[in-house]
Amino acid sequence: MEDDVITDIHCGVVVAWRAYAHEQNVMQTKQAQRRSVKRSLVDRGEPLAREVIAIEIWPICALPPAPKTRIPGDVMVSPDAVERMEFGKLIEQVIAEMYARRYNVRLRKHNKLAVHPRFPWMIGSFDRTVDGQRVGLECKNVDSLSYRFGGWGDEHSDQVPQEYLLQCAHYLAVSGYDAWVLAACVGGNTLKIFRVERDSELVELIEHGEAEFWQHIERNEAPALDYQHPTAIPLLKKLFPGSSGETIxxxxxxxxxxxxxxxxxxxxxxxxxxxxxxxxRILHMMGEAAVGLLPNGGGYTRKIIKREGYTVESSTYVDFRFSARKGEKA
Missing domain, CATH: 1.20.5 (Single alpha-helices involved in coiled-coils or other helix-helix interfaces)
Incomplete structure (x- = not known):
């Protein structure tokens, strides 16, 4: 489901997966992407759990000590996220049916959580699995702009956004399967297929990281807050919403x-x-030209955009943007 906030539930703890990636470049090969993922998880010398098991708004790992089952719903999931999850659930069936029809396979829907054979705290909620194959299916509803600029690569590769790659790797760890297919419904009318093969090294890293994170849950002890995470400041505002009037x-x-x-x-x-x-300076060089091509490829465009008035006065402005070559950073 698109923008999941994936709900893998155990002992009343909602683990919302979101890999925090410091490098967001689109990888050109699966080897390059996986090396980048592993570097971001290991080479920085920080606990793996802080990267892979990153909590969307750290409600569990950063809240002061409290009973393990206490999940403050207003902190966990925003109304917008709930709506996206509901839309994702509804469209999941459509995506699965389209995939089954295109590839002439039978899909199995699972009505209970899957549990890792060795680590009972490591669980997964699979969208579907393919009958007769050691392959799973994850359905994603993806906005067309998110697909264009969000780290998706060539179809049928495993060049997908890092949080989705890690989600599939997690499911491969739980299931023991050989591959996980990611079926993305792009813009509501196009099905794009990606395939993540089992990577034993990445699976081992995830298992290690989740074990480290679960130890914090067992001890009811918050791991260190990642101050570079984009949700760190919003979380702190929720943790300390008022003022005591005290000077320290x-x-x-x-x-x-x-x-x-x-x-x-x-x-x-x-x-x-x-x-x-x-x-x-580039605008000055272009003057009134519509397109300005760079010597090494790519270029800038100028297009007149007219904005109709509604609650504000209508206006006209110039849309100016760079068009990168495929694989080039914009």
Missing amino acids: RLPAEAEAMHYARLDFTEQAELMSKGADAAKA
Whole structure:
């Protein structure tokens, strides 16, 4: 299901998978992609669980000590996420039927959670499995823009967004199967097929990371918060929504963080000004041209966009964007 917030439930704990990837480049080969995934999980020298078992808004791993079964629903899933999940459930059947018809296979729907044969806390909710084959099927409902810019590669490869690659690898670990097919309904009317083969090394990394994460659950102990995760600040706002009115003295580390924040803010402003200046120079070079081609391929386009008025006055503006060559970073 698209933008899953995958619900793998055990002991009242909802584990919402989302791999936090520092490198988002689209990989050109499956070997390159898998090397990148493994580097992001291992080479940074941080616990694997912080990357692979990353909680969407860290409700379980960052909340103060509480009974294991306490799941604050308002923190776990936003209304928008719930709606996406509901749409995903409805369209899942359609995607599965289209896949079965195209490839002339019988699919089996599973009405209970699958459990890893050695690790009872490692579970999965499979969309479908293929009868007579050691192959599973995951159905995704994907927006056309997300498909174009979201890390999807050539059809029939395993070049899929990293969180989906890791989800399939998790299911391969739980099931022991040889491959997991990802069927993506793009834009509501096109079925694209991808296939993730079993990678023993990646499966082992995931098993290790989940074991590490589960130990925190058993101890009712929060792992360290990943301050670079995009949901870190929203989470902290939910953890500490009010003010006690108290004045406290911060440790010396806080002063270092203060100056680091000022430095990063200054650098970000400089980078933004530099990017705007480069854009202005390119616009100047193009003049009124509609397309400007770069010597090494790719180019910029200028197109007049008219925005109809509704609650604000109508306006006209120039849409200016870069079109990269396939595989090139925009």
